[in-house]
Amino acid sequence: MKWTAFAAILCLAQDPPALVVVADDAKQPQVAVDADGGIYVTFLRGGNIQVSVSTDGGKTFSKPVTAIDSRGNARGGMQRGPRIGVDAQKNVYVSAPVCFDDAELKQQYPKAELWLAISRDGGKTFGDKVRINEVEKKAPEALHWLAVTSTGEVHVAWIDGRTGKPAVFYKVFTEAGAKPGKDLRLAEPVCECCAPFVAIDKGGNPLVAFREGGQKPSREIFAMRSTNKGKSFQAPVQVNRAASKLPT
Amino acid sequence: MSAPAAAVSPDGKKTAFAWMDKRRDGKDPDVYWTLATGLSISTDGPVSDSTAGDQNHPQLAFSPDGKLVYAVWEDRRSGGGQQIYGTHSGLKGKNLALSGQSRAAYPAIACGGEMVAVVWETDRETVEFAQFPK
Numbered sequence: 001m002k003w004t005a006f007a008a009i010l011c012l013a014q015d016p017p018a019l020v021v022v023a024d025d026a027k028q029p030q031v032a033v034d035a036d037g038g039i040y041v042t043f044l045r046g047g048n049i050q051v052s053v054s055t056d057g058g059k060t061f062s063k064p065v066t067a068i069d070s071r072g073n074a075r076g077g078m079q080r081g082p083r084i085g086v087d088a089q090k091n092v093y094v095s096a097p098v099c100f101d102d103a104e105l106k107q108q109y110p111k112a113e114l115w116l117a118i119s120r121d122g123g124k125t126f127g128d129k130v131r132i133n134e135v136e137k138k139a140p141e142a143l144h145w146l147a148v149t150s151t152g153e154v155h156v157a158w159i160d161g162r163t164g165k166p167a168v169f170y171k172v173f174t175e176a177g178a179k180p181g182k183d184l185r186l187a188e189p190v191c192e193c194c195a196p197f198v199a200i201d202k203g204g205n206p207l208v209a210f211r212e213g214g215q216k217p218s219r220e221i222f223a224m225r226s227t228n229k230g231k232s233f234q235a236p237v238q239v240n241r242a243a244s245k246l247p248t
Numbered sequence: 249m250s251a252p253a254a255a256v257s258p259d260g261k262k263t264a265f266a267w268m269d270k271r272r273d274g275k276d277p278d279v280y281w282t283l284a285t286g287l288s289i290s291t292d293g294p295v296s297d298s299t300a301g302d303q304n305h306p307q308l309a310f311s312p313d314g315k316l317v318y319a320v321w322e323d324r325r326s327g328g329g330q331q332i333y334g335t336h337s338g339l340k341g342k343n344l345a346l347s348g349q350s351r352a353a354y355p356a357i358a359c360g361g362e363m364v365a366v367v368w369e370t371d372r373e374t375v376e377f378a379q380f381p382k
Binding site for chain 1: 254356357360363364379
């Protein structure tokens with residue numbers, strides 16, 4: 001009896017997990033894990049979008065490499081940093097909002113575009129970036145989320161103002177990120193300062209969550225599902241069961 | 249503001265959501281979550297076992313076998329700088345402190361193989377990693 005109680009206390013006493021510094025002078029991290037437990041972390045560092053990888057279960061991380069050379073101009077804050085995903089071939093996909101327009105960079109709040117860069121060698125090097133949003137200067141903060149299937153389809157949702165109201169737009173890249181689909185408008189108006197979220201099942205069917213927008217005393221959380229790999233989505237369903245009391 | 253978080257099980261049957269919510273008093277943010285079959289959502293509740301202070305910025309991930317859903321979030325329950333807390337659906341509401349001495353923010357989580365990886369930023373401008381305790 002005493003031993004049972006002692007064992008129960010041991011089980012409840014939590015040893016803090018071992019912490020490992022992935023990178024110094026870095027912020028706004030996101031993480032992906034491959035099927036073998038390889039860990040891929042992206043973050044903002046020195047105004048660039050960088051990636052560090054662990055292949056030993058998180059004991060050590062590689063020296064950061066630049067995924068998107070933002071010439072030091074990448075900005076973060078809140079949840080505006082890069083996102084990362086990895087497929088079964090260990091292709092690594094990184095997305096981030098960055099402004100490369102010199103005239104725009106002179107503004108206090110330069111309008112960013114949303115970019116995707118891909119590594120075909122497990123995060124050691126990255127290819128040239130491609131723009132995700134089709135219409136320039138309409139997704140100024142490019143608050144977004146990215147999810148990647150094991151077969152290399154890349155799903156991205158972001159806040160885009162091209163219709164005049166903040167909307168969730170969506171795009172799928174197929175062929176391991178090489179072939180972009182068309183921008184798809186999912187919902188509007190949505191919260192202009194809340195990133196949407198994308199999750200994906202093993203069959204490649206995405207789920208998108210977002211906070212609604214508009215003049216309301218309580219902006220609620222909604223979700224939309226696709227059963228055809230992101231070609232179209234079902235009507236949004238409210239997630240929270242009581243008013244969340246987050247006003248406009 | 250704060251992005252809602254979502255996760256879907258590998259077989260697509262189960263979903264999980266977490267978000268910042270002020271329903272309790274209209275002031276202090278808490279993190280609520282719900283686990284559902286598809287989008288048939290019936291209940292929700294606070295993910296944290298303490299609503300003292302602010303909770304915010306959740307993220308979720310299903311285990312590769314779809315049996316557990318993990319949640320991490322910022323938590324200011326101690327009244328000082330925020331720390332990273334976590335739980336999973338098998339812990340029956342128990343929370344685990346994940347971060348160390350530094351003030352920590354913006355946690356992210358992902359699962360693959362046997363690994364449940366959590367990262368966050370600190371007020372020392374470092375990015376830290378911890379494996380979610382087994």
